[in-house]
Amino acid sequence: MIRVLVVDDEAMIRTGFRHILECVDDIDVVAAVSGGSAVRTARETRPDVVLLDIRMPDVDGLTVLAELRRLPDPPVVAMLTTFDMDEYVATALREGASGFLLKDTDPEQLPYSLRSLAEGGVVLSAKVTRTVVDGFLDTEPYGPATAGVARLTDRERAVLMLVADGLSNVGIAERMHLSAATVKDHVSAVLNKLEVGSRVQAALLAERAGLLREAAPPAEGR
Numbered sequence: 001m002i003r004v005l006v007v008d009d010e011a012m013i014r015t016g017f018r019h020i021l022e023c024v025d026d027i028d029v030v031a032a033v034s035g036g037s038a039v040r041t042a043r044e045t046r047p048d049v050v051l052l053d054i055r056m057p058d059v060d061g062l063t064v065l066a067e068l069r070r071l072p073d074p075p076v077v078a079m080l081t082t083f084d085m086d087e088y089v090a091t092a093l094r095e096g097a098s099g100f101l102l103k104d105t106d107p108e109q110l111p112y113s114l115r116s117l118a119e120g121g122v123v124l125s126a127k128v129t130r131t132v133v134d135g136f137l138d139t140e141p142y143g144p145a146t147a148g149v150a151r152l153t154d155r156e157r158a159v160l161m162l163v164a165d166g167l168s169n170v171g172i173a174e175r176m177h178l179s180a181a182t183v184k185d186h187v188s189a190v191l192n193k194l195e196v197g198s199r200v201q202a203a204l205l206a207e208r209a210g211l212l213r214e215a216a217p218p219a220e221g222r
Helices: 011-021 035-045 061-069 086-094 110-118 130-139 143-151 154-164 169-176 180-194 199-208
Strands: 002-007 027-033 049-053 076-081 099-102
Touching (some): 002 110, 011 110, 027 035, 035 049, 061 086, 076 086, 076 110, 143 180, 154 169, 154 180
Parallel strands (some): 002 027, 076 099
16 A cells, blocks of 8 residues: 655645545555644654645745655655746755646546655656756756766666656566666666766756657666
């Protein structure tokens, strides 16, 4: 079971997400709370994934994100928003957000997104505009990090491209016929060489470096 905590200031939104997710056999909504109760509830319920409103009146969603990521066993956090907010994206990514979902995400797509997040995948809503992505890249010192792509082995480049496609470690392992443990090691090496702190940042960097426009490199790299 994937344990999910929903954090939003609007009761209607919380109820809607709970109703959608409780119809899914492998997802357990452990709680649905407002921002002020988020960190305490996360400590008590220990969710695998938190869906967190990026902007709330009672507490800043980015502050909650930072506190959640400092927990001893931090959950995966995806930010919820009703519209693209360029000024919040860079901070959320630096604080370790694993994805962005709009609140009007297709209910049928939501469980798939949560499964991907729980397995370590990257989730960026299709409606997160090019402006938001480009805005983040333009505000971050990614020149040296982009140069780090050249230090990746062929296999690490293949892993990075699959990370950018949103695949989890398990999904990458299946695609490349490797063990999940080996993929985890490759992902760690990629993040270290690119000098980034999360899979989402690595995915955006792959876009900046033009890797997503290349043909997929062979899995049998160095």
